[in-house]
Amino acid sequence: MTDDGSSIEDLLGLGREPAPERPERPARPRSVRWLTLIGFALAWTAAGWLALQALSLAMPLPLLFAVAVTIVAVWRMARTLKAPLPSRQAGRHSYDEDAPAVDDGIRLAVMRWATILEWGHADGARYQRRVHARLAELVDERLRQRHGVSRVTEPDRARRLLGDQLWTFLTVPSKRLPSPRELDVIVTALERL
Known part of the structure; x- marks a missing residue:
């Protein structure tokens, strides 16, 4: 302990959690997430059905809805992904750029x-x-x-x-x-x- 009452963990910042880079939105309840997923999927289904009607094409409505749900779900998952960290070799100078990358x-x-x-x-x-x-x-x-x-x-x-x-x-x-x-x-x- 130091004179001001702080411990070594406080001085080194070990007791604190790192501050988030951007403020996070509060998590929505699961029912709200499902309802918004279904709502977006219904909107895409309607847009797809109208586009198919305009082109004089037909597709079963359950299949069109399944495709819309898949698209919305993948889009939501992709938003949560983060880019991987760059490799240790990233940014290093390559002497022979035409040579194949062989681990010789x-x-x-x-x-x-x-x-x-x-x-x-x-x-x-x-x-x-x-x-x-x-x-x-x-x-x-x-x-x-x-x-x-x-x-x-x-x-x-x-x-x-x-x-x-x-x-x-x-x-x-x-x-x-x-x-x-x-x-x-x-x-x-x-x-x-």
Whole structure:
């Protein structure tokens, strides 16, 4: 409790229900809803019957009434529906709009890397956090799989395997973003590893 007598739930708004976006109409009794449904259906039945008479066509009146009831009921249900929430992918940039949407793991990984590299190109902090960290993870994994070495446990051997340029890139923090040429050299050294 705080000094003014409010609890943590009050401060965080946990005890309150969220305010509705629009004022809701009070619910009408079921009998009124049924009567209005039948009233609208009778009106549509009469309009349909008049239209059929004007066109010199015939339809059984009970069938015409059933169609009218169906139309009115579907219309009422459709009014209560809400649009679904947009997917997590909504609004994201698509690199290849003509390509089919295939859930291929390699394609998804390449698209993820392309997005990470695009984000890292504009922001130095994001580059250090996302791109540089991911490249370091790739180097560590490649060292572990191919040579049984870890940069943490055997730094001298890892440095010999990586070479001075790749080692410096991974261990010395840089204040500036590497140029595309420097990244190409780093990735080529990583691929040779």
